[in-house]
Amino acid sequence: MISGVPAILCQSGLVILFLTGWFSDVRHSFGVPARVAAGAVLVSLLLTALDPVSPFPGVALHPGLLVPFLGWMTALLRDRRDISGLLQAGFFIGGMQVVMFGTVPQGGEREWLGGLAVIAVSRLLFRDWRKQLATTSGAIFVSEAWRLLIHRESLSPLPVVSPEFLDRFWLAWFIVFVLHETEEALRALLSGKKRTGSL
Numbered sequence: 770m771i772s773g774v775p776a777i778l779c780q781s782g783l784v785i786l787f788l789t790g791w792f793s794d795v796r797h798s799f800g801v802p803a804r805v806a807a808g809a810v811l812v813s814l815l816l817t818a819l820d821p822v823s824p825f826p827g828v829a830l831h832p833g834l835l836v837p838f839l840g841w842m843t844a845l846l847r848d849r850r851d852i853s854g855l856l857q858a859g860f861f862i863g864g865m866q867v868v869m870f871g872t873v874p875q876g877g878e879r880e881w882l883g884g885l886a887v888i889a890v891s892r893l894l895f896r897d898w899r900k901q902l903a904t905t906s907g908a909i910f911v912s913e914a915w916r917l918l919i920h921r922e923s924l925s926p927l928p929v930v931s932p933e934f935l936d937r938f939w940l941a942w943f944i945v946f947v948l949h950e951t952e953e954a955l956r957a958l959l960s961g962k963k964r965t966g967s968l
Contacts, residue, residue, distance in 0.1 A: 773817065773932035776833070779939035780814040783807075783946065791950055798899055799843055809836055817935055823926065831930040837938045841910065844903035855900060859907020862890050866908060867915045884909075884937040888944055898949035905941045909934065 786792055787807035795806050813836030821829035845855055866883050891904040913934045921927055 772936060774936075776817055776932070776935035776939040777814060779943040780810050780817065783810045783939075783943055784814065786946070792946055794949070794953070799847060801843070809839070812836060821928065827926050829926040829928045831928070831932075831935070833935050834930040837906070837935070838910075840942070841903065841906035844899055844906060847899055847903070851900065851903075855903045856907060858891070858894055858904045860911055862887055862894075862904060862908035863911025863915070865890070866912045883912075884940055885944075887912075887937075888941055891945075892948075898945060898952075902942065902945050905945060906938065909938050909941060 784807045787803045796802050817833040819832045821831045887908045891901040895901050
């Protein structure tokens, strides 16, 4: 699949699910109405389709960075007492991804496997899906920073945020959101069956 297309598909899916009420917990969890969240993702979708800009000579900054960064900050700052632990976990998982899967975007199965590994480790470390979201986001940013640091001399212009980064970020957010909603639905279904069986 062409780089950048998974990000567009995942963002489109999130917008639809936000607007249809699937992610109603976002207001309670982050204090953001679902329609506002859908609007932010829609803006990100439009920015993802734009070409990189050059704020400085030799640097190509992708506009699609804006909303992922704000989303990461929103998840990270939800509870300021957890910031240190979440940052440490993000650095650890991001560094682990670099060691295991390298810093050169591979595409295909290797690229997806790296993203899924980040989500899996985040879920092992934290039960709270919001902490999983913050940690996964941080890990993806860390791995991208390592990529830029290691290959800064061979990349011209230096691409700050690649299409592969946007693919990994939005795929991770989509999976974490869907897993949370699925778990909540199963929990409600099982609790309903228990109540019915006790009558």
